[in-house]
Amino acid sequence: MAVAQETKPIGRNSSLVRWLKIVLPPFITAVVVLALWQFEVLHSLLNIKTFQLPLPTQIIESAGKRSRDLWLGTNYTLLEAVLGLLIGSAAGFLMALVFVWFDFARRGLMPIAVTTNAIPIIAFVPIMSRWFGFDQPTRIAVVTMMTFAPMVVSAYKGLTSLDNNSLDLMHTYAANRRQVFFKLRLPSSLPYVFNALKVGTTASMIGAVVAEFFNSAGGIGKLISNNIQSGDFALAWCGVIIVTLLGMGLYLLVSLAERFLVPWDSANRLPI
16 A cells, blocks of 8 residues: 655745745845944944944944934924825826826926936925925925826836737727726736835935935934034934834835735735
8 A cells, every 4th residue: 555645835835945045145144244333343444433333232322312302303204205205106196197198298298207306306405495494394395206206107107008908808898998097007007106106215215314404393314414413423323224214114015015906916926
């Protein structure tokens, strides 16, 4: 008689191996960099002092002492980044719809929309401050402008990159414009929209922080600027790390939303 052999759950093990291959390299790299940083090897290589690049333990200590200021600044900056990202992305998608339905508007306005993305933000912030004042609406407007153009370009490409066979089939069944939009154009555009949102997550944080360098009442950007001028580099580095984590967090949220809302796009599936 043939002896039945025990089968092992290959699928789970292979998923774990793939997950470890993704997680371990950056984790090991981070540990090595932190060790070189803490034991001042980086300082020797870069020929800088510890007050210019504080040790990780000094940054953690500074974060503990000024946790309230960091918390308030984080909320201030995060609100600007999220609101600007949402407004800019929504406006960009609506503009892309206009370009789809009205080709004359696309030919006239698309170059202008793309040009706005080439404006150096650090040069435009003082001008916008004169337009909208020195409060949060100015920073939100800056983020809106930075996230608007990527969404216009990506959404328009997604709305117009249709499968010809699918479009012909819908025309064969006498589908109207509304049905074509919701059944074909919108699903086709979602991967492009989420790509623009991913770009917008980092752009929104950059825009908010840079805008806060100019006459801001609060925020992480203002905290970084003030403490660099006063020589408290440890607290300034706390702000840099917080901004980095916020950008990574927003990117992760968008990626997770993409995974659940665009399950047919294999490019966004996480290997877990």
